[in-house]
Amino acid sequence: MLFCLRLCGRDLPRHAADASWHVAMQNYQTLTAAFTWNLPARYNIAAACADDWARAAPRRVCLIEDRGEAPAVTLGYGELALSSRRLAAAMAAKGVGLGDRVAIVLPQSFQTAIAHLAVYRLGAIAVPLAMRFGPEALGFRLKAAGAKMAVLHRDGLETFGAVQDELPALESVVVVEGERDQGGDQLDFDRLIAETNGTIEDAATGPDDPALIIFTSGTTGPPKGALHGHRVVLGHLPGIRFHHEDYPQAGDRIWTPSDWAWAGGLLNVLLPSLQLGVPVVxxxxxxxxxxAYRLMARQGVRNAFLPATALRMLAAAGDEPAVKDLTLRTIASAGESLPAATYEWARRSLAITVNEFYGQTECNMVLGSSAAHGVSRAGAIGKSVPGHVVALLGADGREVPRGTPGTIAVKAPDPVMFLNYWQDPEATTAKFSGDWLITGDQAVMDEDGYVAFVGRDDDIITSAGYRIGPGEVENCLLAHEAVKLAAVVGKPDPLRTEIVKAYVVLKDGQPGSAALAADIQSFVRTKLSAHEYPREIAFVDEMPLTTSxxxxxxxxxxxxxxxAAEAGEK
Structure with a gap:
């Protein structure tokens, strides 16, 4: 996959803007056999994502803000480069330098991209955090990262104010859309850029120099900060080109609803697309x-990254008139298993084969599909993305036979692999077994090399001697006509160790009842097996989701x- 060599060069814009630059469509085996990594000695995310394009085509659009029925607002690479340089100079004047952590607590916006690039220019470390975090979640992450500066939206000031006194390392706060006369220790984002005339030289960073801390989702315990080097963007380029089928092509334009504070929004979409010259909506x-249908139609979106939950919601909406207006070329999906029913819906209703892929905050986009390259199968994530070595290991650290469940592991070194957990060497060591990064996710590989996700080690349900992965049961539940969303867990049981319990959000207009619960149970028992059906079903109004x-x-x-504990006490 020789395109990787070109992507690392300083002449990227010339190649990326030229249609002849594209690698001819090849099958998976050819791409994998030809692949080689060749990372440059010097690489800075900001220079790669803004400056190269700013020199070659300063008016080229890089970001598009959809404003509903009002005209969209755009930002060009020249302005992105200049604004991020001025903000970097202003940050430096406030004492931010090499290795300092800068929290970025913003929604999808022009300012978010500018802030990220400014931090990378300084050789500082960006810490993206979701605005939806409450005080406890936000305070934990800010304190754990030791943020020296925080860049906030005014809508997040109240939450931030509840934890600010517990952040001894914090020295300054920059506010987006704040009051011009706010004074005190709060600085106005736009004013900083407008009133800073000078710029600074980018730090002489290399691929392995730290650039970014992304906190894990916290689905299995306290969140940990995964520290990534500048190389992480380079590492994602082969994957994004694979999943979006020879990306970019003429006219490509990408969108995701995923928060840019999460690896899915930031590393699967924003930063790689900026480097490749693709406008991000x-x-x-x-x-x-x-x-979402209307947005994609209005903005001529050709490429989308949509988590499985978002795809299921699109399928449930059934907005046929809006579907006819779409210009979509590719859809990639990750973050959770893609149900076979949703996969088939997209092929039928959107005329697109969704390319599923897999990764973790610590090591992203390492397994995946690409229908155009001959890798696609309903119910499977796909195969190893060219450039990455992935295996399924048993408890003894050896590869398991095909058809046998094992733990997904990624061979080190790998450009998308994190450097370490921030200030947690024990957790870092525990994440590896020899040369393998151990994900903790269970999967099965078939004879053709396709990997099907089973579930996390701690999500596995043990019932009457059976080990049950929740993903398969959830996918079956979602195929029921009344079910909108579902979560499956193990509930302690004195006889079976655990029983399968399902928490279900019903589609609009569907009232929960004992009769409906029995019908759903019968449906799953019929579709799967007697030991996998949920022996208990609880109807809930909403499903708790992470920011991803x-x-x-x-x-x-x-x-x-x-x-279970309450029942045992009675």
Whole structure:
């Protein structure tokens, strides 16, 4: 996959803007056999994502803000480069330098991209955090990272104010859309850029120099900060080109509802697309299926990254008129298993084969599909992305036979692999077994090399001697006509060790009842097996999701354990 060599060069814009630059479509075996990594000695994310394009085509559009029925607002590479340089100079004047952590707590916006690039220019470390975090979650991460500066939206000031006194390392706060006369220790984002005339030289960073801390989702315990080097963007380029089928092509334009504070939004979409010269569409509005259709049609979106939950919501919306207006070329999906029914819906209704892929915050986009390259199968993640070595290991650290469940492991070194957990050497050591990064996720590889996700080690349900992965049961539940969302966990049981319990959000207009619960149970028992059907079903109004759109099973697991304990006391 020789395109990787070109992507690392300083002449990237010339190649990326030229249609003849594209690698001819090849099959998976050819791409994998030809692949080689060749990382440059010097690499800075900001220079790669803004400066190269700013020199070659300063007016080229890099970001597009959708504003509903109002005209969209755009930003060019020249302005992105200049604004991020001025902000970097202003940050440096406030004492931010090499290795300092800068928290970025913003929605999808022009300012978010500018802030990220400014931090990378300084050789500082960006810490993206979601605005939806409450005080406890936000304070934990800010304190753990030791943030020296925080860049906030005014809508997040109240939450931030509740934890600010507990952050001894914090020295300054920059506010987006704040009051011009705010004074005190709060600085106005736009004023900083407008009133800073000088710029600074980018730090002489290399691929392995730290650039970014992304906190894990916290679905299995306290969040840990995964520290990534500048190389992480280079490492994602082969994957994004693979999943979006020879990306970019003429006219490509990408969108995701995923928060840019999460690896899915930041590393699967924003930063790689900026480097490749693809306009990134964004909106500050919360995801709604009907509006998502209209947004993609309005902005001529050709490529989308949509978590499985978002795809299921689109399928449930059934907005046929809006579907006819779409110009989509590719859809990639990750973050949770893609149900076979949703996969087939997209092929039928959108005329697109969704390319699923897999990764973790610590090591992303290492397994995946690409229908155009001959890798696609309903119910499977796909195969190893060219450039990455992935295996399924048993408890003894050896590869398991085909058809046998094992733990997904990634061979080190790998450009997408994290450097370490921030200030947690013990956790870092525990993440590896020899040369392998151990994900903790269970999967099965078939004879053709396709990997099907089973579940996390701690999500596995043990019932009457059977080990049951929640993903398969959840996918079956979602195929029922009344079910909108579902989460499956193990509930302690004195006879079977655990029973399968399902928490279900019903589609609009579907009332929960004992009769419906029995019908759903019968449906799953018929579709799967007697030991996998949920012996208990609870109807809930909403599903707790992480900022990346994953269902937080931990909450339901804790609820199920509490219910079992209460029943045991009676």
């Amino acid at each position: 964004f909106s500050s509005e919360r995801f709604r299926a009907d509006e 759109g994953k269902i937080v099973r931990r909450i339901f697991r804790e609820r199920a354990h509490a219910e």
